[in-house]
Amino acid sequence: MAKKIYPDSGVELTEFTAKHYDKLMNTASFGLYQRFIRKAVKAIGVKPGDQILDLGCGTGRNAALMAKNLSEQGSITGLDVSEIMEKQFNEKFSGDSRFRFIRQRIDIPFDLGKQFDKVLISFVIHGFPHEVRKTVINNVVKHLKPGGTFFILDFAEFDMAKMPALHRFVFKTIECKYAFDFIERDWKEILGEYGFGDFTETFYMMKYVRLLQAVKKDQPADK
Numbered sequence: 001m002a003k004k005i006y007p008d009s010g011v012e013l014t015e016f017t018a019k020h021y022d023k024l025m026n027t028a029s030f031g032l033y034q035r036f037i038r039k040a041v042k043a044i045g046v047k048p049g050d051q052i053l054d055l056g057c058g059t060g061r062n063a064a065l066m067a068k069n070l071s072e073q074g075s076i077t078g079l080d081v082s083e084i085m086e087k088q089f090n091e092k093f094s095g096d097s098r099f100r101f102i103r104q105r106i107d108i109p110f111d112l113g114k115q116f117d118k119v120l121i122s123f124v125i126h127g128f129p130h131e132v133r134k135t136v137i138n139n140v141v142k143h144l145k146p147g148g149t150f151f152i153l154d155f156a157e158f159d160m161a162k163m164p165a166l167h168r169f170v171f172k173t174i175e176c177k178y179a180f181d182f183i184e185r186d187w188k189e190i191l192g193e194y195g196f197g198d199f200t201e202t203f204y205m206m207k208y209v210r211l212l213q214a215v216k217k218d219q220p221a222d223k
Helices: 015-019 021-028 032-044 061-067 083-092 130-143 165-174 177-182 187-192
Strands: 051-055 075-080 099-103 116-122 144-155 196-204 209-216
Touching: 032 061, 032 116, 032 144, 032 196, 032 209, 051 061, 051 130, 061 075, 061 083, 061 116, 075 083, 083 099, 116 130, 130 144, 144 177, 187 196, 187 209
Parallel strands: 051 075, 051 116, 075 099, 116 144
Antiparallel strands: 144 209, 196 209
């Protein structure tokens, strides 16, 4: 594995983890991850003609679930930095022109030359330092159509000190320090500063996980 860009982050995966990511997540969560991901994708409300951008798309697991509601006019563009994930994504959607994988870092400014109806980021943004998260959000603003929807599927806001001891132990053991910072921030307030509003929240996993939905209103200058 190449040297990590963010040594304290948990979102940069080893080759072994990347290769077996879906199975490892299912096993580690005793099957709960698979179930709530299906519920969360259903809550996104994919429409037949949607143009969707999936940031940190991994193996294409979420894309495959979203694809069930897409017509031939719809599309999903997945961005990820992993060659291993790219191979699995392309194998999953071989011959299906609705899907496109782009190997691209999402933590630096980029321009795909188009805007999308929906942008999804699933269990990635918590693993970045906060200043880097701002770059990710600016990329979302640039690539989301006015009136489009941004979905963050990630940890909810909660007080780790109030968690049951076992849950707190597990969270502190498996998560990186950036996740501890992520759960303490008001993400509706943060996104509001970037021109998002009309927030909707759906909770999972004893309310430790949230699908936060935000509609793009205005487009302020980059922050």
